[in-house]
Amino acid sequence: MSAKSKRKSTRPSRGQAGAGSRRVTLAQVAEAAGVSRSAASFVMTGRTDQRISEETQARVRSAAATLGYRPDVTSQILRTGQSGTIALVSEFVASTPYANRIIGAALDQARKHDTVMFIAETLGEKDTEERLLHNLLDRRVDGFVYASMFTQNVTIPDVLRGVPLVLLNCCASDDRVPMVIPDEVGAGRTAAQALLRHGHRDRIHYIGGPTSDFRGGPEWGGRVGTAVLDRLAGVKEELAHANLRLAGISETDNWEPRNGREAVANLLAHGTRPTALICANDRLAFGAYQALAAAGLRIPEDVSIVSFDHSDLAGWLQPSLNSIALPHEEMGALAVDLLMSEKPRTGxxxxxxxxxxxxxxxxxxxS
Incomplete structure (x- = not known):
């Protein structure tokens, strides 16, 4: 026998074959499990209207796993009208600080529904968005989670009209569409309550009120999120409920540390001595810490601070910052649940x- 004939074959067997091998059929699964093809089909499609014993079901699933059986998606779509896939589409994914939390929770929830979720990034460009949406529709995805990197009002793309849809971290005028958003007004009330519980009354200042040309950073694309007004509105509501009001609002054209530092330094330079500051986000609070330290004032002994977002900064600052967290995980999970729900839950x-x-x-x- 030649050396060539003695060499062990490296060709994969049917059970080991890769992408180029013939697909394992449902008939092969049925044969391996010792059941009819229809019985195997009922088990693999989750049908519960047939009397198939648990032992038989386990045998079919074991045979399918051993053989590497995968359902034919095209046949599944033709039979059920469902592809078992959904898509999350947003302007920015990788560059958004908290995107991983929202997307991770959405992916986990999709897996619980035995559903594959595509992630698509439009980069904030309408032409890119339209191409992506059409591309995903061509792939017969069952529905869309249309997300925004910061809470804002949006216009639903025409191509998504009539398609199963949930808005995530954004709102639209059509209240027939489910919308998942953080309760920013409620967060403002919570911030005020935190100070009221400690006895603060008449020298509470708000840092980060929007100017008429509020920009919110270049990454916001010139748009203003609803949190800019909602957080302040919630603070005012809670104080009014206690027959109180803010001692002052320092307007800023952005929510960066520099803005917080300059706003608080300006207050102190004009002889204003607050007992508490409510900062519109943690980055403004960081700047406030700097301005107070430069003036020789201690936190919280001289000035108390509460903020929003609960970013990494909240823990890094010393003393640690009281901050109200955005519910990213809860939002991502709920958006998928609403999309997969058989009973519409609009608004x-x-x-x-x-x-x-x-x-x-x-x-x-x-004093």
């Missing part, structure tokens, strides 16, 4: 934002 679904306690609030000293 806004505002998710509560939770205060994470730090060490930046104390009882004000009498």
């Amino acid at each position: 806004k679904h505002a998710i509560r934002m939770t205060l994470h306690k730090g060490n930046s609030i104390s009882t004000p000293h009498p």
Whole structure:
């Protein structure tokens, strides 16, 4: 026998074959399990209207796993009208600080529904968005989660009209569409409550009120998110409920540390001495910490601070910052649940934002 004939074959067997091999059929699964093809079909498609014993079902699934059986998606679509896939489409994915939390939770929830989720990034460009949406529709996805990197009002793309759809972190005028958003107004009330519980009353200042030309950073694309007004509105509502009002609002054209530092430094330079600051986000609070330290004021002994977002900054700052967290995981999971629900649940679904306690609030000293 020649050396060539003695050489062990490296060709994969039917069970080992890769992408180029013949697809395992349902008939082969049925034969391996010792059942009829129809019985195997009932088991693999999850039909429960047939009396098939648990032992037989386990045998069919074991045979399918051993053989590497995968359902024919085209046949599934023709039979059920469902592809078992959905898509999450947003302007920015990789570059968004908290995107991983929302997307991770959405992916986990899709897996619980035995559904594959595509992730698509439009980069904020309408032409790119339209091409992506048409491309996904051509792939027969069953529905869309249309997401925004910051809470804002959007116009639903025409191509998504009449398609199963949930808006995530954004709102539209059509209240027949489910919308999942953070409860920013409620968060504002929570911030005010945190200070009121510690006895703050008449020298509470808000840092980060929007100017007429509020930009919100270049990554916002010139758009203003609803949080800009909603957080402040919630603060005012809660204080009014206690027959109080803000001692002042420092307007800023952005929510960066520089803006917070300049706003608080300006207050102090004009002789204003707040007992508490409510900062519109953690980055403004970071700047406020800097301005107070430069003026020789201590947190929280001299000035208490509460903020929003509960970013990494909240833990890094010393003392740690009391900050109200955006509910990213809850939002991502709920959006998928709403999309997969057989019973429509339309309108806004505002998710509560939770205060994470730090060490930046104390009882004000009498002056």
